[in-house]
Amino acid sequence: MRLENKVAIVTGAASGMGKAIAELYAKEGAKVVASDLNLEGAEAIVDGIKENGGIAVAIKTNVAEEADLQAMYDLAIEKYGKLDIIVNNAGIMDGMQPVGEVDDNRWDLVFSVNTTGVMKSMRIATNIFLEQGHGVIVNNISAGGLYGARAGAAYTASKHAVVGLTKNTAFMYADKNIRCNGIAPGGVATNIGSTMTNMSELGAARQNLGMAIMPRGGQPEEIAQLALFLGSEESSFINGQVVAADAGWSAY
Template sequence: MGILNNKVALVTGAGSGIGLAIAETYAKEGAKVIVSDINEEHGKQTVEKIKSAGGEASFVKADTSNAAEVEALVKATVEIYGRLDIACNNAGIGGETALTGDYGLDSWRKVLSINLDGVFYGCKYELSQMEKNGGGVIVNIASIHGTVAAPLSSAYTAAKHAVVGLTKNIGAEYGQKNIRCNSVGPGYISTPLLENMDSNAKAALVGKHPIGRLGTAQEVAELVLFLSSEKSSFMTGGYYLIDGGYTAV
């Protein structure tokens, strides 16, 4: 018996990396999973991985920076599986690297539209549906940069700090409605995004984590699973770091 048996879960940005690991972990624990991504090929590959392992999943394409598409995504979830119990708003981008004074206006807007607006749109429509269900759980993927700076990435830092604040507000507003909302702050995780990084730069990045290595997507997924389950039933409005000690020094 999985700890998410009979639950319906939605994961954005589930075509690769952390989102993929979360979707697979939800399914392994018994949830029916809506896999969403802007990359249709990758999203459908996630669905096939889940189904080949004996799980249940369906793909719905959505651009999280578009409110109408996010609203349609939540509606499609209910049309396919009848309800929405769990949502993980994971989709995000790194964006341009530049000093704040040199940061491009279009680059700023793009990062904020996906990393903040997209999370807000997700929460907005997920909350509405969860109220109809009589409860639910939301997990927002923030970052260590929801609490410390990411030099040369001011848009990313601003958006992730805002996600933490948004999560706290939702936790305070919806606790009495049987809806919990928490955020997760991963350190640097070994995903396809880091595969092409220069070896010296990667070694320097590893060196910022006292535990001596980068994290894995599965380690993040296990924390998200806990926060999505009844094992964390007295936890809401929180921000939980999984960073190998990055923010401790």
């Protein structure tokens, strides 16, 4: 098993890519903390993992709340005695608004979940990893963190910020046996679209121009395979990278 004796937290684990990552990590031997704002969904994932012989526990987490993040990490340590991997997967979309249509409340909400929440999660994780002497961070970012035509202004800016945060963290702790990498998925079949409200007609029309050249949509399980590689020792020489998983979309 590729993650035998490892302990991993996966945020946004109740559905989509987070669900696929949590399930694959458990299948490969990790003890998993399945974190999500949707506790019922996270518990269902944990039940499935246990039915298949895996080890997991669920916790309700609003990643925009620092106390919730701390409780999530505390549970991992109390339950399993250590933490090896954190997968920051939870995220929300905007409504494709270009900057001229951005609403302050939506901007603040998107950043609180997609950027500030990830930073605070990484801050807690890094201090645990420094004390332990090892640790791996995997940030599920988005093709929107690499390019400007995949979403609205708020989402795009929030994900670009996490790209920088990922690279900076990798550099800062490269000599401390802490690795930090990111995944930039293209269009993947998840329910993140349910977080999109008050859609911008202009923004959606412009964004659709890029969708036309997407070779195909991806499945959550395909992203989970990359998250497994980046979380495992197989990627021990990879640090500070954001790997696109988009069927060649970004090659156009």
